[in-house]
Amino acid sequence: MTTTASSSSPHGGGKQRVSYFYQPDVGHFYYGPSHPMKPHRIKMAHHLILSYGLYRKMECYRSHPASPNEMSAFHSEDYINFLAKVTPDNLRGYGNQMQRFNVGEYTDCPVFDGLYEFTQLYTGASLDGAVKLNRGDCDVAVNWSGGLHHAKKSEASGFCYVNDIVLAILELLKVHARVLYIDIDVHHGDGVEEAFYCTDRVMTFSLHKYGDFFPGTGHIRDTGAREGTGYSVNAPLTSGMTDDAYERIFKPVMDEIMRVFNPGAIVLQCGADSLTGDRLGCFNLSLKGHAECVRYTKSFNVPTLVLGGGGYTIRNVARCWAYETSVLLDTELPNEIPYNDYFEYYAPDFKLHLTPEQRENMNTEASLESVRVDLLTQLKQLKGAPSVQMSEVPPDFEVVKEDANAEKERQITKEDRDGEGMNDGGAGDDNRSGRGKTKDGKGERREHEAELAG
Numbered sequence: 001m002t003t004t005a006s007s008s009s010p011h012g013g014g015k016q017r018v019s020y021f022y023q024p025d026v027g028h029f030y031y032g033p034s035h036p037m038k039p040h041r042i043k044m045a046h047h048l049i050l051s052y053g054l055y056r057k058m059e060c061y062r063s064h065p066a067s068p069n070e071m072s073a074f075h076s077e078d079y080i081n082f083l084a085k086v087t088p089d090n091l092r093g094y095g096n097q098m099q100r101f102n103v104g105e106y107t108d109c110p111v112f113d114g115l116y117e118f119t120q121l122y123t124g125a126s127l128d129g130a131v132k133l134n135r136g137d138c139d140v141a142v143n144w145s146g147g148l149h150h151a152k153k154s155e156a157s158g159f160c161y162v163n164d165i166v167l168a169i170l171e172l173l174k175v176h177a178r179v180l181y182i183d184i185d186v187h188h189g190d191g192v193e194e195a196f197y198c199t200d201r202v203m204t205f206s207l208h209k210y211g212d213f214f215p216g217t218g219h220i221r222d223t224g225a226r227e228g229t230g231y232s233v234n235a236p237l238t239s240g241m242t243d244d245a246y247e248r249i250f251k252p253v254m255d256e257i258m259r260v261f262n263p264g265a266i267v268l269q270c271g272a273d274s275l276t277g278d279r280l281g282c283f284n285l286s287l288k289g290h291a292e293c294v295r296y297t298k299s300f301n302v303p304t305l306v307l308g309g310g311g312y313t314i315r316n317v318a319r320c321w322a323y324e325t326s327v328l329l330d331t332e333l334p335n336e337i338p339y340n341d342y343f344e345y346y347a348p349d350f351k352l353h354l355t356p357e358q359r360e361n362m363n364t365e366a367s368l369e370s371v372r373v374d375l376l377t378q379l380k381q382l383k384g385a386p387s388v389q390m391s392e393v394p395p396d397f398e399v400v401k402e403d404a405n406a407e408k409e410r411q412i413t414k415e416d417r418d419g420e421g422m423n424d425g426g427a428g429d430d431n432r433s434g435r436g437k438t439k440d441g442k443g444e445r446r447e448h449e450a451e452l453a454g
Contacts (some may be wrong), residue, residue: 007056013018013329015328016072016139016140016298016301016314016328017059017137017138017139018058018060018138018139018140018141018142018329019058019059019060019128019129019137019138019140019440020049020055020059020060020061020141020325021061021062021063021125021128021129021141021142021143022046022057022060022061022063022125022135022143022144022145023063023065023122023124023125023145024060024062025041025060025117025121026037026039026042026043026118026121026122026125026144026145027040027041027042027044027045027046028040028114029112029113029114029115029117029118029443029444030112030113031110031112031159032110032112034281035110036159036223036279036312037159037160037312038312038314039118039145040314040364041311041314041317042144042308043313043319043342044314044315044317044318044319044342045144045317045318045321045322046144046339047318047340047341047342048318048321048322048337049317049321049322049325050340050431051337051338051340052322052333052338053214054322054324054325054326054331056077057329058104058142058325058329058422059138059333061128063121063124063125063128063129063454064125064127064128064193065117065120065121065124066119066120066121066123066124066127066164066167067120068081068084070082070123070124070127070167071119071120071123071162071167074153074163074166074167074195075151075153075154075162075163075169076153076154077420078154079101079153079154081156081375082097082101082103083102083103083115083116083119083161083162084116084304086098086103086111087111087113087114087115088111088112088113088230089342089348090418091104091111093190099110099154099241100154101154101155102155102156102157103156103161107156108157108158108159109156109157109158109159109160109161114392115161118161119161119162120143122143122145122146122148122162122164122342123146123162123164123167123443125143125145125146125162125164126143126146126164126165126168126307127167127171128141128143128169128226128390129141129142129143129146129168129305130168130169130171130172130305131171133172133265133304133305134171134172134174134175134176137304138303139301139302139304140298140304140305140306141306142306142307142325142328143164143305143306143307143308143309144307144308145308145320146164146168146307146308147164147185147189147269147270147271147308147309148160148161148162148163148164148165148306148312149163149165149183149185149187149189149190149192149269149271149308149309150163150190150191150215150243151163151191152191152194153195153390157190158187158214158215158393159310160191160247163191163192163195164307164353165181165189165191165192165267165269165307166191166192166195166196167421168267168305168307169181169192169195169202169267170197170266172265172305173201173202174265175264175265175419176260176263176264176265176303177201177264177386177387178201178202178203178261178262178263178264178385178388179201179202179203179256179263179264179265179266179267180202180203180205180258180261180263180265180266180302181196181202181203181204181205181266181267181269182205182206182254182266182267182268182269182293182297183201183204183205183206183207183208183250183269183271183309184207184250184268184269184270184271184274184290184293185206185208185269185270185271185273185274186208186209186271186273186274186278186280186281186282186283186310187208187209187213187214187215187271187273187310187438188206188210188215188217188219188234189204189206189208189269190215190217190218190268193206193217193218193222193232193234196227196231197224197225197232198224198225198226198227198228199227199228199231199353199385199433200224200227200228200230200231200350200386201386201388202228202231203231203232203233203261203263203371204220204231204232204233205233205235205253205254205256205257206233206234206235207235207237207246207249207250208234208235208236208237208272209236209237209239209281209282209283210234210236210238213282215303218234218236218237219234220371220374220375221233221306222234223378227386230378230379230381231261231382233253233257233375233379234314234373235249235371237249237283237363237371238362238363238367239282239283239361239362240282240284240359240360240361240363241274241283241284241285241361241363241410242284242285242289242356242360242361243285243286243288243289243292243356244289245361245363245368246274246283246285246289246293247289247292248368248372249368249371249372249375249404250292250293250296251296252372252376253372253375253376253379254296254297256376256379256380257379258300258302260379260380260382260384260385261382261385262385263302264299264302264303265300265303265304265305266300266303266304266305267305268293268294268297268304268305268306268307269307269308269309269387269398270290270293270294270306270307270308270320270321271308271309271310271311272290272308272309272310272311272317272320272321273311273312273416274290274310275287275290275311275313275316275317276316276356276357277312277313277316277354277357278312278316279312279313280310280312281310281312284356284357284359285352285356286353286355286356287319287320287323287352287353287354290320290324291320291323291324291327294306294324294327294328295327296326296389297326298349302425306324306328308321313325315345315346316354317344318345319337319346319352319353319354322352323352323353327431333352333446334352335351335352335353336350336351336352337351337352341418347440386395
């Protein structure tokens with residue numbers, strides 16, 4: 001049996017050049033025995049991509065580890081320095097900093113062996129993809145190890161330490177006047193929204209479970225602030241979302257976003273915890289329903305960085321990202337999973353596709369229509385795509401060389417940069433109101449333990 005990658009999208013588009021970024025060590029890190037985040041899922045997805053032969057149809061790269069300077073383009077230097085130094089062996093000496101940065105055994109972001117190296121690997125791959133897109137060397141760049149959307153400027157959150165998405169968007173903004181961020185993870189993309197909440201150069205579009213669910217943000221009325229008013233687009237949903245229901249929100253809103261915002265580049269976060277049967281998620285999407293968002297986004301023929309994200313039933317995460325790689329490559333895959341190093345994980349049926357659970361969709365026709373109408377109304381009120389005067393394009397991170405004067409200037413301005421700046425994801429930039437507002441720019445605490453229960 002063969003599953004087709006046909007599209008119902010009205011948009012055109014032929015074969016696109018796809019670049020794939022992977023670091024062999026990224027799947028070897030371990031959050032801990034009871035922690036739901038398993039980097040091993042990235043290696044499982046990679047082996048499915050290999051066994052299906054998809055690697056032959058794209059350019060594959062071993063990405064570079066991100067440097068402290070690269071990660072400090074968004075994160076504070078003291079936070080990155082802390083991540084570089086703390087280990088399971090010395091963490092007792094970092095008690096105050098662990099509390100300040102929301103890291104440690106009493107949080108959902110533990111200190112584990114190789115933590116800093118892990119952040120370097122997944123972040124470097126996202127930056128490499130952004131640079132490839134900026135140079136016009138590919139049409140789609142893929143990094144399944146990236147997409148850690150909860151991390152803040154000076155705080156870990158929701159299993160995320162370094163926000164590779166924000167860093168990749170900053171890289172894309174060197175060339176593109178406008179960047180669209182799309183998030184189909186079951187959790188709200190709060191870290192990315194917060195970072196760009198006050199600018200009209202980045203539009204964020206997140207579809208997520210809202211209400212007594214981590215991270216507690218993403219209300220439909222949180223639409224941006226200052227110059228960014230109207231450019232945060234939130235679709236708050238509830239449990240049981242089906243393929244059809246999801247598509248009825250995603251496609252019309254995407255059409256309107258592309259019409260009014262006209263982005264030069266897209267970043268698509270493909271968190272697989274919105275799939276049926278996820279350990280932490282509560283949606284009921286099939287692989288085909290989830291991948292339809294990837295297919296539809298691809299159909300607009302805009303340079304796109306495709307990232308991973310959440311996903312806690314790891315055999316299904318691997319299935320999802322391998323299948324979505326095939327969608328990006330316009331390639332059909334047999335439903336029978338080919339033999340690979342992790343074949344036994346896919347027992348008992350050893351099939352690629354998932355059957356949604358027999359459960360009620362708590363999103364009613366009326367609630368879905370209300371969300372759709374509200375978001376389309378929000379977008380129609382925008383006055384067209386914002387423009388920005390582009391000066392000389394800044395150099396890629398790979399070729400930046402600081403001379404002595406630049407280093408001196410950096411030291412002089414260090415205090416200013418570590419303090420509150422404009423649109424830097426700090427407390428002063430978080431103008432979200434009511435139920436979506438965060439505390440001091442650090443995110444409203446909603447523990448994952450509630451999702452793990454039952």
